[in-house]
Amino acid sequence: MLDWYDTHKRSMPWRETDDPYRIWVSEIMLQQTRVDTVRDYYHRFLEAFPTVEALADADRDTVLKHWEGLGFYARARHLHTAAQHVVDEHDGTVPSTMDAIKDLKGVGPYTAAAVLSIAYRKPHAVLDGNVTRVLSRVFAVDEDATTSAAEGHLRDLANELLDPDRPGDFNQAMMELGALVCTPRTPHCDRCPLNAVCRAHDAGTEEDYPITPESEPVPHEDIAVGLVFDDNDRLLIQRRPDEGLLGGLWEFPGGKQEGDESMEAACRREVREELGVGMTDVEPFYTLSHAYSHFKITLHAFRGRLADGPPEAREDQPFRWVTVDELDDYAFPRANRRLIEELVRRQTEPSLFD
DNA sequence: GACACGTGGGG
């Protein structure tokens, strides 16, 4: 594995440093996220927050703005909190022991082992999706890989195989193999350094592993959203609660359609429920579909003007009046960004159909 | 143990 890795490893920015902080940031960004997606975020994030102290001192809104579009935003909130913990409790040094690093928000078994092995050369094997897939195939693990029992078995295997002299490289070799060769579909066994010892390959059953339960169908919701303008053509935006879906991001007010109400009625109701104001001159603006991690939505956006007011903020959900240009200063979810793109498009290139 | 939690690429 180490020979294969030395020959085939890809160039990655976080492989050019031994700074534990940078390695930690990269591992948080890489959770459930592809390497090619992370690259640009990694550079911009570390330019803005070059040290753990800089991150600890930053505003939460600023941190989220640099995470905008990357998803799983609890990662950014937890990383921010953990940076403050490292500064306050560890003198600004990323912990180098398992007990201490596991105390950091957002650092679980995978990230702890990854940072300790890569940044501090400690002998801890990682068990991520790649390693799970590689080991499940090599050893033809015939149990549900999502159970804690199987996870224990796979972790034991990984730790047995770990090279104690180069634990970080061994871990990255396993993940790199999973990403480039031992892929979920149509693995490239002809190019695999393990093909001679792989039980699944021997049986021709590579794609049967890892064994996972069938996925449930994902639910769908219809969401109404209001683009509420004031008399100065500023827009009403609102910050989402700190926890939960898209926590801490800004958005246009709105919510789920209820019962048999029309989408426009849902829009008016939600704007009144969330901000205590009504809308006039309401007209359909744009409709789009979007998929979150565990459900899908159709977003029905309406444009209108403030009918009464002023708005009143809910607890933990402040609002702002902003111009279209100022929207770029705030972190929005992707679906809202698509609405903003449409606003700008109609501003810039007025269509015959407007 | 089960479920919440984003987004974009690839088949």
Add this chain to the structure above:
DNA sequence: TCCCCAAGTGT
């Protein structure tokens, strides 16, 4: 077009 799923963690 739709589904899978990716360097997982928190509750």
